[in-house]
Amino acid sequence: MNVAVPPAARPADVALAYHARTKHSLKAYAAGPETLDWDMQPNPFREFEGAPRLALPLAAEGLGVTFAGMVTPGAVPAAVLDLAGVALLLEVSFGLAAWKQYGPDRWAVRCNPSSGNLHPTEAYVIAERVPGLPDGVHHYVSRDHVLEQRRVAAAGSGGGRLWLALSSVHWREAWKYGERAFRYCQLDLGHALGAVRYAAGCLGWSARMVEGIGRAEIARLTGLDRAQDFPGAEREDPDILIAIDTDPTPGSVAPVVRPSVSDDAGWSGAANVLDRHPLYRWPVIDQVSAATHGGGEPVPETTPMSPSPPPPRAAMAQARAAGVILARRSAQQFSAKGSTMPREAFFGLLDALLVRAAAPFDAWTYAPRIHPLIFVHRVEGLAPGLYALPRRDGVVDGLKAALRADFQWAVPDDCPPHLPLFRLVETDCRAIARTISCHQAIASDSSFALAMLSEFEPTVTGDPWRYRQLHWEAGLLGQALYLEAEAAGFRGTGIGCFFDDDLHRLLGIEGMAFQSLYHFTVGGPAADTRITTEPAYPGRSA
Template identity: 40%
Template sequence: MPSRPLLRLHSSRPRSLSLLPLAMIHSSTSRLPHHLPQNQTEYTTQAITYHDRTKHSLTSGYARGPGRLDWANQPNPFLRFVPSSSLPLLHPTTPLSPHYPSIYNSFPSSSLPLSLSSLSSLLYYSLSLSAWKTTAFSTWSLRVNPSSGNLHPTECHILSPPLPDSPYNASPFLSHYSPKDHSLEIRAVVPPNLKLPIPSDSLIAIFSSIFWREAWKYGERALRYCNHDVGHAIAALAISAAALGWDAKLLDSLSHSELEALLGVTKTYPPLPEPLPTKLIRGNLPWVEAQHPDCALVLFPANTDFTVDYPALREFVKGLPDLEWVGKPNSLSKDHVCWDVIYHTAEAIKKPGDDNLFSVNPFHKSGLISEKLYKDFTVYEVVRKRRSAVDMDRVHLMERETFYQILLHCLPSGEVGLGEKQGRNFAMPFRVLDWDAEVHLALFVHRVKGLEKGLYFLVRNEDHFDSLKKAMRSEFEWVRPDKCPAGLPLYRLAKGDCQDLAKQLSCTQDIASDGCFSLGMVARFEPVLHEKGAWMYPRLFWETGVIGQVLYLEAHAVGISATGIGCYFDDSVHEVLGLKGRDFQSLYHFTVGGPVIDKRIMSLPAYPGPGIDA
């Protein structure tokens, strides 16, 4: 007779994990550390307040949003600077790149030199359009990098040394990437008296967010989604770079004001009002469309002794506001809504500069069970095939080895030696990040052949294991599942059918229950903010976005699909896991499975041809 499961997850009201009713908000006394400056303590409190305020609740409702969509003011998804010189990028015709799983094992033996051609490939396989979709009623574009609601708040700018095969072969330049026509809009040319302090075979990419694009649909919760998208973009760029033989690393010692200088923000946008609004306001508010600098990445030939001289880079940045910045941004909407809490929180989470030295972690390959688990796709084919599934088929059954393989590629440290633990970011693409892993995966397994249905947990930083186990339900099993690879810290917490539970947690969305598995990304939260500062708040979301990008690519590489889920009942997830207070918080959900294809929607090429505006 089979043993009785510890928790009956399949029940509509499971005894131990019942969601009706729930004590939705766990109070906790904010611990104010003495080692942070007073203003950083206040900023951390603001970040935590925002996070609590923007939780969706099963009992008290959703975070504050618009209620209805004002279609007349839907933001333009394409930012343009007019007038500015346009540098058309090349459209690769022979997409030669490594076989997909090999990208996790090593960099190519040689890196392509930096040129207009290689820069074109970098952006084409990370941030460009991947297709146009059309029905009888509307037409819209898709991109290589995913975005919540396909709203794309993330913009990319490039600081490049002279490109030998381009008109800009004599001077460095700053540009904005335009995905609609796959081109660079030249914003400023660097004069000879301002020396670019990075080698000629490297470049810097700067990401920024336009909050209004997400807030138009999602209201106050939009700041979370913008930072999910930044994480996806970081991973997309790092993986595309790796296929060229380039490594990538955040320049995370730069301050927010230095990132503003790299974007020419003060020369381009009206300043934020002083004081900031303290309530929701509507009207023609051009400053709502301003870009918020997020981060900068340096890309450089892999396997080289590469470093960045931060003092020299800071001196360079000081001269950028004096450049002649060309072009004004197009208006994205006629009218706007200012969700005041977003802008107060964005001010609080700005990162100050620091004196940390630039360093690149050694490369660790990821665990590989068998390349036969994957379709015969190259890296480039996978990234351009990526789509977000709208529905799952409730049929596809995943092999247990495929499930384990996907999770192996979600580990930050890759393969580790005897006695070593997961936690440091050595593996692709997590090595781009500048901190140790803070995010873990709570998995709802629905349709994995040879694996019992139930609740599982992947510990991505094993230094957190004891605190996680102590914080979660005492009745959880913490048992290693059958045939689990030795280097995969995966544990079964409870047996049982959890399809209804997964659906209920993800705002009652069927897609969370109809795939092979779904998950919630659980981050060490309040302790991180108190240890480091409020500026870690968006970085926790970036980490979830990087994990999400791996899940997207892994799903497509094995022939199925995936979708990020931003709508979930935050504290209901914590209740299921037994988490109280704010030491750990769920920041992003995901689902992986067999997609349902809507045959009513027609696909068109991303770039139909010269002179054709799709």
């Protein structure tokens, strides 16, 4: 008897089903581990044992570039592409910012933020003819600020070129967050992409994601497809390839050149095991990963960007870029008294989320699909309530149709004319923001909190890979908020735990045309004096 074989689920359906099953709600949280042993958490640092190491110089403390210069095309003279430049790029994007200690517990803080400080993102350098750096593939170990040479390549001719490849170790997040971890890994990648773009700006360079490249090619370039190099170790998911332009012309978009796909010779090093006794398995993460890899399709859309830099702000002009990056922390709690924000600072933070031909949003050509909904609590001269910031021309009508019919859509008084900010309802929304964000006080004690609403189902159905990219866009917005808040004298923190559909019902959203992917909050931090801070690289100097 012939038995009919059920058809394989479409990749888009797999992504949509994963998103639906990993939602938190007021009634239940997404599937995760029942217990955590913090003494047995996965090693936060990947290493390739046996790979030659190259120590990198430290230079961030001596970098005098201002925050305004970092985000203004052409404001910083392009640095020479050499080992020192590569070292500085890595130091202010993926390097350690400090060590923290509380009692017997000691942990590292990195320049690129991560959900739960678990850091699933790994960084690889692909170098061609960079003085001081051997040609080939190198893995960056942030703990030691060193490069491990994974592959030796024959030196070519011509000018130097540089790429960074990013991958994810899903288990680092899944160890704590279970099935929802894939979302957090993608958000971390968005933060990492932003961190690289800002770091490139410190050097007068630019950074752009290589679009239309498949995971198999990234895996071959980085050696992540070499099973023999991961004996018993957790595998890495190839995600993003970033081309570094070391001589950018403001206002122009140079063609992105890909590195040559490596052969199978010249590799060294074996990956360390990060967790020797994993207690759980979450196969749905592998399923959604496979469904959303894509195969190198061409870019389906582009968006025009304003060539103008952000309007000058005093905080940006005075703040030193490296100082802001190294001082960035995820706020653990806020002081309600210290969270009253000047209206100009609030407008400045929102302005920094608009798409321009400048860092960080020139890191790709995708049109914005993330639109913040802002719970305003403590902003001088601005009524508390719910506000919307549509970031793409033509999306307002769709948002109005999807959200509650009784929302006002009123332009606040004295709002800058170019800022597309609308007040939806005037009310004290502190309790709502706290409840929706898994009852976390950081969402209510702050100056404001926001939900990043995405144009979801049509985007994912059109190309399942966009499920990843939408999260990357949300993480990119989060990275901008982190640094802008720090430069303005405030502090931010990402919120990955929120009650998805309870928020949607509150907003009047039905179906999956729009979905919130990430929450964020900004305010005046309340310092915990019990936690001590130590240098990132004690005993090492520039």
